[in-house]
Amino acid sequence: MSVTEPEPDLRPVSAIRTVACIGAGVIGAGWAAYFLARGLRVRAWDPAPDAEETLRRVVDAAWPALTELGLAEGADRDALTMFPTAAEAVAGADFVQESAPEDLTLKRSLLAELADAAVAAGPDVVVASSTSGFPMTDMATTAAHPDRLVVGHPFNPPYLIPLVEVVGGERTAAWAASRAADFYRHIGKSVIEMERELPGFIANRLQEAIWREALHMVAAGEATPEEIDRSITDGPGLRWPVHGPCLTFHLAGGRGGMAHMLDHFGPSLKAPWTRLEAPELTRELRDDMVAGAEVSAGGRPMAELVAERDRAVIAVRRAVAAARQTTVQTTGQTTGQTAGQTAGETAR
Template sequence: MIPAQSIRRVAVIGAGTIGASWTAWFLSRGLEVVASDPSPGAPDLIRRMVEGAWPILQTLGATPDADPTRWRFEADPAKAVQGADFVQESAPERYEVKQPLLRAISGALPAEVVIASSSSGLLASRLSEGTTHPGRIVIGHPFNPPHLIPLVEVVGGATGSPEAVEAAVAFYRAIGKHPIVLKKEVPGHLANRLQAALWREAVHMVAEGVATVADVDAAISEGPGLRWALMGPHATFHLAGGEGGYAHFMHHLMPAVTSWWPSLGNPEVTPHLQKALIAGVAEGTGGKPIPELAGARDAALARLLAARKG
C-alpha cells in the first residue's frame, strides 16, 4: 500500500455534500484533489463548499501549502482515479449504486491504492464484491461534516486486508483525523449505532408525551452532550464513580442505571409521530433555514475544536 507520507493526490468519487466536504479538508491538508460526480451541479457545489469552509479551515490550521483551487473535476470516475494515491468514495448509500462504481474504479487502479468508502452503514465485504483486488477496499466513514469532525471509522470487514486498514488509518491520522478501527463489520458501524440508540429513546420520550422535542434536545445539548464533547460514555462514568472510578460506578451506580434498561422504548414511527417530530424541530429551531443553522453549528464546532486543542 502507498505510505501515508507519499500520498499527494486524492480522488473524491461522489461529490455531494459529503464528498465536497472531504474535498475541502483534503485541500486544507495541502493535497491535490480530482473529484467526480454524475450531477452537472457537482462542480458548483464543490466550489461553494470549499469557499465557504476555507476561513474556518484556516483558523483550524491549514497547512502552509494548502491551496483551495488545487482541484479539478472529471465526470468519468475511471478517469478521475487515474494517478490517484488514495480514493475516497462518497456515492449514494445504496449497494446498487456503490458496487458497480467500485468495480469500475478498482479496475482502473493499481493494487496498492486504497479505496475507502464513506458509507455510513453498508458492509465492506459486500461493497467489494466483484472488484479488482477487493482486499484494498475498506470503509472510511467520516462524521458530518467531514471538514470539521475528526472521527473516521475504518472497517476492513471480512475481505479488507490488514495492510489496507493500516494504510487507511495512517493516512487519516497524517491529515489530522482521528481514525478508529472496528474489529468486526456490523450494519451502521459504531458511531451511527450509538447515535441511533440515543435517537430511538429520544423519539420514544416524545411519543410517550414525556417531554417536547425541544426539551429532549436540550436534555442532551445542555447536559451530557457537553461532557461527551470531551470524553465518551465509559470515561464519563469512570469519573462518575468518584475516586473509585469505573469499579466504584459498577458496584454502586450500575444497578440503578441498568434497572432502567427494560423500560427503554422501541417506538413505532408512524406518520402522525413523524409530523409531530418535524413540527417540534421547527418550533425548537425557531424555523430558521438549514444554511443558517448549519453555519452556526460549524462556527461553534470550530470554536469547540480550537478549545479542545488548547
C-alpha cells in the same frame, strides 16, 4: 477484519498528494474541502449535472472555518478538478474516497469499478468508502479486487469533525486497511481501527440508540424535540468533548471509579430507562419531529445554522485542546496530539 495479502512496495503516506473524491454530496464535498485544506489535490466526479457548482459552493463555505483551524502549507481551494467519469477521476490519484448515496446496489457496482481503476492507478492505491453503516464485506461482493476496498467512515461535516472509523471486509488486504488509517492520521484525523465489522460501526450505533429513544419519547408525548436537544446540549453533551460516556461513568464512581459505579448503580440497568427497539415511524411522529426541528431552528436558514455549528465546533475543539494542554503542563505528562486536533492545530 482483513486478510493477509502480499504487501506491495508501499510509498510513505506522505507521498499521497492527490485524492479522488467520488460523489460530491454533503459528505463528499466536505471531504474534498478537508483534503484541499491539507494541501492535497482533488480529482472529483459526481453524476449530477450541477455537481461542480455544488462542490465548489461547499468548499467556499467551509474555507473560512478551515482557515481558522489552520491550513496546511500549499493549501489551495482551486486545486480541484472535475472529471466526466469516475475512472478518469481515479486515474492519477494516490487515494480514493467514495461518498456515493447509501444504496447497497449502487455501492456494489461503483466500488467494483473504483477498485479496478485503483489497481490501474497504482500498486498501493486504496479505495475508502464513506458508508454510514454497510459492512465492506457486503459492499465488495461483486468486486474483482476487494483487497483494495476498506471503510473510512467520517462524520458530518468531514472538514470539521476529526473522527474516522476504519475497518476492512473479509477480503480486504491488511496492508490496505492499515494504509488508509495511516493516511487519515497523517492528514490530522482521529482514527479508530476497528477489529471487526459491525453494521453502523461504533459511533453511529451509539447515536442511533439516543435517536431511537428520542423518537419514542416524542411519539409518547413525553418530550418535545426541542427539550430533547436541550437535554443534551445543556446536559451530558457538555462533558462529552472531554470525557466520553465510559470515562464519565468512571468519574461518577468517585474514588472507587468504574468498579464502584457498576457495583452501586448496576441494578439500575434493569430499570425501564430505555427502549432500544425503534418505534413505528407513523405520519404523526414524522410530522411532530419535523415541526419540532423547525421550532429548534427558529426560522433561521440552513446556511446560518451551518455557520453557527461550524463556529461552535471550532470553539469547543479549541477549548478542549487548551484544557488538555493545561492538564499536561500541570501534571508534567505528555499525551501527544489530542483526538480533536487537526494537523494545522498541532503545528501551532
